[in-house]
Amino acid sequence: MLIVRIVSVALSVIALSAVAQDKLPLFDCHIHYSFDASEAYPPASAVKLLDQAGIGRAVVSSTPNDGTIKLHALDPERFIPFLRPYRKARDASSWAAERQSWYRDPETLTFIEKELARGIYRGIGEFHVNGDEVDTPVMRGIVDIAVKRHLWLMAHSDAAAIEQLFAFNPRVSVIWAHTGMSESDAVVRRVFEKHPALVGELSHRSGITRGNGISPEWRALFLRYPERFVYGSDTWVTSRWPEVPALAEAARGWLADLPRAVAENIAFRNGERLFAP
Secondary structure, eight states, rough: OOOHHHHHHHHHHHHHHHHHHOOOOOOEEEEEEOOOHHHHSSSHHHHHHHHHHTEEEEEOOOOSHHEEEEEEEHOOTTTEEEEEEOOOOSHHHHHHHHHHTTTOOOOHHHHHHHHTTTTTTSEEEEEEGGGGGGOOOHHHHHHHHHHHHTTTTEEEOOHHHHHHHHHHHHTTTTEGGGGGGGOOOOHHHHHHHHHEEEEOOOTTTSSSSETTTEHHHHHHHHHHHHTSEOOOOOOOSSGGGGHHHHHHHHHHHHTSSSHHHHHHHIIHHHHHHHHHH
């Protein structure tokens, strides 16, 4: 506990220092450290890239979960582990195949329960499911597990699937990966209004910027829900890892077009609140 508190204080000092220099610190709510990335970028290299980007803490998930476990063991305070449900994937092709079947495979629930016995995970995901795909006994079971154990779900899903997750149990808490990616701002607003426990993660989200600033539609969403959006870089492929510092700077560019308090919420305060130690 003493070590955890020391690390927490150190990260807070880093964050305050960055704020003092008018450079927003970032809490990254969407990184992956999967089979290929962990080979190309050993933990020390991955941490160095996050340091360069000004990213203090991060939600991490991986395919398989080995990479997540490795980073969390390195620094339990800095890396918040999410359990990914892909149990067969060991390379890009097997992962692509499993993404089409995992939500129908009863063994998925057995795998999740076994992994949760590690006692380290704060959520389940990022997982991929859209539309009617979500209406399976496996997905109902995952929602039940999440509610029972007070875990987040991180869903790479369209709006229809998000609606169904809440229909299974309105007490579930969901991080919407990419906030629907290309769902219209009107759809995003409707789903956010209906489900107060929904948080939007912003990597790969189209339409946020227009010209030299934030689009009017997304400015309105950020001002209406300043405590419900979080930053993410999404290192979904290995080539994304060296881009992390540049992605961070690009985000700071459009965040600067918001009121400072709202920008800080999205950049790091919301993540810190959601995943307080």
